[in-house]
Amino acid sequence: MPLLSLRAYAKHRGVSLAAVEKAIHSGRITPTVGGLIDSDRAAAEWDAKTRPGQRRARAAPAQPRETAEAPAAVPRESPEAASSGLDYFRARAIRESYLARLAKIEFEERTAKLVSRDEVQVAAFTNGRTVRDNLLNIPDRLAATLAAETDVDRVHDLLSVEIRRALEELAGANSG
Numbered sequence: 001m002p003l004l005s006l007r008a009y010a011k012h013r014g015v016s017l018a019a020v021e022k023a024i025h026s027g028r029i030t031p032t033v034g035g036l037i038d039s040d041r042a043a044a045e046w047d048a049k050t051r052p053g054q055r056r057a058r059a060a061p062a063q064p065r066e067t068a069e070a071p072a073a074v075p076r077e078s079p080e081a082a083s084s085g086l087d088y089f090r091a092r093a094i095r096e097s098y099l100a101r102l103a104k105i106e107f108e109e110r111t112a113k114l115v116s117r118d119e120v121q122v123a124a125f126t127n128g129r130t131v132r133d134n135l136l137n138i139p140d141r142l143a144a145t146l147a148a149e150t151d152v153d154r155v156h157d158l159l160s161v162e163i164r165r166a167l168e169e170l171a172g173a174n175s176g
Contacts, residue, residue: 146159
C-alpha cells in the first residue's frame, strides 16, 4: 500500500493530474488525512465508482528498464464489475423509457390532445352546477303560470319547453 502524491498517483495510473483531482472532488477516490493517495485503495475505489462507459483502458504504470521486456498483465474485470455494468445499462434503459413517456405526454399536451385532470374536473363541476341551477329555476319561472292553468296538456308543454331550454343552454355553453 504505497502512499503517493496526487501527481505521482496520476503518473502511476496513467492519467492526468486533473483527472485525479476530479476523481477526488467527485468522491470516486478518497485521499488520506495527509492528502496522499493509497494507490491500492484508490485503484479499487476508482474502478468501483466509475461507470463502465467512462472507463478507459488503464495505462500500465511506468516500469523500470530491466523489467520492460516482461509482458504486462492484462487486468480482467471481476464478475461484480461486469454485473454493475449490466445494472448501469438496465437502469439507463429504464430511465430512457420514462423520459420517452414524459416527452410523449408533453407533446400531447402541446398539441391539445391531452388536457389537465384539474381542468376537466373544474369543467365538469361547472357544467353540473349550470344544469342544477337551470333545472332548479324552472319552478320559479313557471309557478304562477302553472297555477293558473287547468289544461294538463298545456302544463306538460310548458314544463317540456322550459326543461328543453335549460338543456339547450347547457349544450350551447359546452359547444362554444
